[in-house]
Amino acid sequence: MSGESLSLSGHAKTVVEDWSSDKQAFNVPWGKFMMWMFLVSDTFIFSCFLVGYMNVRRTTTDPWPYPSEVFALEMFGTSVPLILIAIMTFILITSSGTMALAVRFAHFKDKNKIFLLMLVTAALGASFVGLQAFEWSKLIAEGVRPWTNPFGAPQFGSIFFMVTGFHGLHVSCGVIYLLVIARKILRGDYDKKGDYSIVEITGLYWHFVDLVWVFIFAFFYLW
């Protein structure tokens, strides 16, 4: 259309350019690319858990518990279904929002704002883990174990502890990661080179944790 000899258009053309030239294929900082590769491999781990859950739920002949009742809380004298998980979801989305803003301020090299927003993100992440600890102890008190539970199929307990435990571990690691990087930002470790891409890399990890929760929320808690 534009009269060029190469008929590939737009995005497809950039792919050919990036791969065929005698240069590095991905035009991003190496740390960012490595984080992406880690996240892609982590995607496979969580996918194996969720596919395993699907298989276990399809094959069990025992009735599956009602997640919306199991995760209900007594509020104002009535039982509100799934409310604990809804609150945790909103906390995690909020933390993703503050992290996105931190990444934005990294482009302006605004150290104080980056530090503050990362700190808020870490605090929200920590409160998410706190609520998860509450959820675990509530279910354990009610007799839910990895091998049995009073609400139906015993597989419910093993999937619950494995999937939410592994996700909670990711959130906990993320909180530590955020705090370490926030401190380094404030201390001025990145001022010399003026390279703040570490904030975006940390942000990628944090948004991924939120992303995984979207799938856990849909398939484990709502399904």
Added chain:
Amino acid sequence: MENVATQETESHEDEAQHPIGVYLKVWILLFVISGLSYAVDYFDFQGMMRWSLIIIFMLLKAGLIIAVFMHVMWERMALITAILGPPLLLITLIGFMISEGLYVFGNRVDYMGRPAAAERIHVADVIHHDEEHGEEAMEEGH
């Protein structure tokens, strides 16, 4: 010619130019969609309606997070294909496991029969919050 012009401006767009409004809008949108998916449970939609709504809201949220928060929509196509391509293989795994799951379930019903209690159990029938504490309920369970 117009196409070429828009491509030019797109490729020259710097990440620092993303207006803050984009993030705030997506943030609010994520809140709304999460509220809607919670409403699916709260108003107790069942069957095909429930499953399709859950999947739609999930994909919308995941798409927004990946595209905007993780900046994928502003990356070059070579990186996007490297990130989003490999996970597509999972569709094969899911397909195999659905077929395998149906087979195993069928075998279990054929050879071991369904368990005595085939009805789903309501939590209120097992846990009584008014009369006893959770710990006592656990002892009862043993």
